[in-house]
Amino acid sequence: REKVEMTKEQRALMKAIVDAYNRHQIPQDVAKKLLQEQYSAEENFLLLTEMATSQVQVLVEFTKNIPGFLSLDREDQIALLKGSTVEAMFLRSAQVFSRKMPNGHTVVLEERIRKSGIPDEFMTPMFNFYKSIGELHMVQEEQAILTAITILMPDRPYVKDHQAVERLQETMLNVLRKLCVLQHPQEQQYFARLLGRLTELRTLSHYHAEMLTSWKMNDHKFTPLLCEIWDVQ
Numbered sequence: 001r002e003k004v005e006m007t008k009e010q011r012a013l014m015k016a017i018v019d020a021y022n023r024h025q026i027p028q029d030v031a032k033k034l035l036q037e038q039y040s041a042e043e044n045f046l047l048l049t050e051m052a053t054s055q056v057q058v059l060v061e062f063t064k065n066i067p068g069f070l071s072l073d074r075e076d077q078i079a080l081l082k083g084s085t086v087e088a089m090f091l092r093s094a095q096v097f098s099r100k101m102p103n104g105h106t107v108v109l110e111e112r113i114r115k116s117g118i119p120d121e122f123m124t125p126m127f128n129f130y131k132s133i134g135e136l137h138m139v140q141e142e143q144a145i146l147t148a149i150t151i152l153m154p155d156r157p158y159v160k161d162h163q164a165v166e167r168l169q170e171t172m173l174n175v176l177r178k179l180c181v182l183q184h185p186q187e188q189q190y191f192a193r194l195l196g197r198l199t200e201l202r203t204l205s206h207y208h209a210e211m212l213t214s215w216k217m218n219d220h221k222f223t224p225l226l227c228e229i230w231d232v233q
């Protein structure tokens with residue numbers, strides 16, 4: 001097979017994305033909090049809204065560092081962010097869940113999430129997605145670029161300049177394709193499997209509004225930012 005090499009530009013692009021991804025991580029670690037103790041449904045819901053609110057803020061900062069994003073039409077930038085925050089949250093949650101942890105911690109974490117207040121019917125699709133992400137053993141470069149690809153989805157609602165977004169996403173896809181060959185030389189279809197997860201991610205994200213509004217508690221309060229970004233309240 002031909003030798004796969006990244007160009008200088010592709011390496012620079014990847015470095016910019018990974019640096020931004022690492023710089024804009026959630027300050028407090030939600031997994032650590034969940035492992036400390038079992039919270040009530042109300043406390044878990046509050047924790048989720050706090051995590052999700054800071055995740056949106058972090059995502060805005062990360063997106064600003066995607067080369068070319070700020071040159072897009074301003075309204076298209078908003079449409080891309082609004083359309084991808086839920087998927088980015090589930091993708092981030094999956095990456096948090098799949099992190100290597102000391103023995104038994106993942107079991108406890110899963111238990112805590114199962115009892116957090118999320119309605120039972122969403123557990124299977126959610127954990128199936130988390131485990132399918134875990135099986136890929138993504139390196140952090142792949143995680144960062146996959147998040148950028150999720151944000152640069154041309155078919156989000158209300159995007160006007162479809163082509164411009166497609167061009168940016170294509171650049172990212174080319175980098176990811178080479179990265180997958182370099183990082184997983186034994187697995188021919190690794191790149192295709194990785195992209196397949198984005199389909200699973202979109203399906204899971206369709207449930208998010210219902211997951212939140214049917215959280216096992218009364219009186220669900222959302223932050224103004226989440227009301228704006230999510231289809232709730």
Ligand SMILES: O=C(Nc1ccccc1F)[C@H](C1CCCCC1)n1c(-c2ccc(Cl)cc2)nc2cc(F)c(F)cc21
Pocket residue numbers: 026030031034044045047048051052055089090092093094096097098109112113116118208211212
């Ligand atoms: O905080 C969360 N996710 C999250 C959000 C932003 C950035 C980083 C994040 F991990 C929530 C908690 C919140 C508190 C109650 C339990 C679930 N969370 C979800 C999750 C997210 C959204 C819905 Cl609608 C249903 C579950 N899946 C998780 C898997 C994990 F491994 C993990 F550590 C936390 C996880």
